Amino acid sequence: MSVDVQQLAINYLELDEQALSKAHYRPALVTPTAAVAHLVEQLHLAYNGKPAKGYAAFSADKDPQVASVLGDWQKQNSDFMVLANTATAALEQQLQAHQLPESGYLLICHYRYLASDYLLFCLLGSKDHFSLTEELELATSRHLDIARMQLAARIDLTEYQSSPEQGKYISFIRGRAGRKVADFFLDFLGCEEGTDAKANSKVVLASVEEYFAAADFDSTEKNDARKQVYSYCEERAKAGQDVVLTELSAVIDEQEQQGFLRYCQEQQLQVAEQFPVEVKELKKLIKFSGQGAGLSLSFEQKLLGDRVQYDPHSDTLLIKGTPPNLRDQLQRFIQGYSAFDRAEPGAE
Template sequence: MSVDVKQLAINHIELDNQGQSKAHYRPSLVEATVAVAHLVEQLHLAYNGKPAKGYAVFNADKPQQVVTALKDWQQQTSDFTVLANTATAELEQQLTAHQLPEHGYFLVCHYRYLASEYILFCLLGSKDHFALSDELELATSRHLDIARMQLAARIDLTAYQTSEQQGNYLSFIRGRAGRKVADFFLDFLGCEEGADAKANSKMVLASVEEYFTAAEFDNNEKNDTRKQVYQYCEERAKSGQEVVLAELSAVVDEQEQQGFMRYCQEQQLAVSDQFPVEVKELKNLVKFAGQGGGLSLSFEQTLLGDRVQYDAHSDTLLIKGTPPNLRDQLQRFVQGYSSFEHKAKGE
């Protein structure tokens, strides 16, 4: 993996005695060293690995402080420090306005990965680590808590400059607080929600299955293709890239590589040339899973109709051949219960 760090700014947001956010500014940018490159690489991977992202576009009816600073920086009428500090000041105000008691280190990073350039905004907490010297002296150090990244957003500068109309260039982590965090980022960056990754994923599922029927795929072809589609989408999501319809079409049908794309056009399906997806929504391509009422169950889709039979009328699953560890537990339980029953009857 190769992340090319262009510029990195780090400021600090703390909470005062009244619980209000207060920003502290670093006077200069962080020098781009090997350690900084490794840090940004970890941030990139952590952000890509976060599920349930929201996607947005800039909206002129929203606060424009960050957008204006971004455009000034792009036009080289101001430097990156101005952009980072403007974003920090707006973050401070929006945290207070939305009553989010968050604090930590606010990183604004401009970097390139593969063919795309990004600006990542993230507020990270910290945690203390303890170490002992050879003389058993105790020392502490403060580490950025990248694993718990929750407040973060990223602008794909390349997509913003080349395909702004598609509405996929700005993403943010929805976080555990759900709608409140979504509203916060929409106000912080002056944007409104755009592409719906969850809806895109469901559309991919439905469209691929429809194409299987139209192209008369047999069961083996369907199963193999489902795996390949899932792997392709997963790889794109992990690298922080969108699904490309032309590439997806080639994965769906290797013999007729534009067949799926033509099918989407002929059926007037609302499929963009590029779009984000949520990988977890695509897992039905390769696996069925669910839980509730004290039951948790999952199995590979290829088993349906073979070792697993489903009767929709009675809502019953028949499973032939259980996993060895489950079978062992069941047999031990049944044997134990039978032995207890025999003893109770005096046998």
């Protein structure tokens, strides 16, 4: 199902001679067209696909600019241009305050997807693309770099109106390590971080494994259930939706669909009725992986105790049966470097 674009504003932030962000405002909203709808759909999918997000809510202790103008717009006391331009000015101020030399196109979009209304803020860079005309003349065009979306936040307007007390109607991309992306986006929106998707995911991991042990699942049942849980959570995350505890319970145990739900209630486990998750963290349900000191390893969890044996006392892994391409490299290396020089049949 495609997104339903309501309104889109685009402003531009450039760096001045002092490397400070300076806003330039588009005089009117972007006219909705099929191309605009396709653009917003790509933004929606790109945003949902980002694995590491934070969740927040407006705070009385932060700058109320965005929250105030958002309230006026929702009450129809001001138009979308006022909301977009006020937000752009607030972002410009925070970029300068945090001394972050960011430039790009700020897109502020109100759209609907399924039963929810969203307000998306994203600062996108651009790339120059080259092409040739029929006369072999070089031509250039500038494209929005959606694939590298890093500076973005989204307000779930439907949840903001229906259940603001849950404190997770604002989500934002955490961004690259070592940058104050989360800090200045929280300040820009005037909010404080609340629900922790990564922490939620760890609770789910621990609770599911506890339930497997209590319900006496055998190894095959556990592996099948883990795959189902991961697939369900991944699907919800990609759609930008929360995991629902009752649905998760049915996925975990098809024979006793409310078994996990009752177990959480009886054991007083801290699992909310509805919550966001971080897919990267839940990957541990089906795969072990890690790297460091020149070594990188990953294998499916079902292999542990079978093809892969781990001795915790000596911190040793024993792997029976290596992947063919790895085995070929190892055998060639053991035979001597000359093995690398022998041409394969048909090779030049």
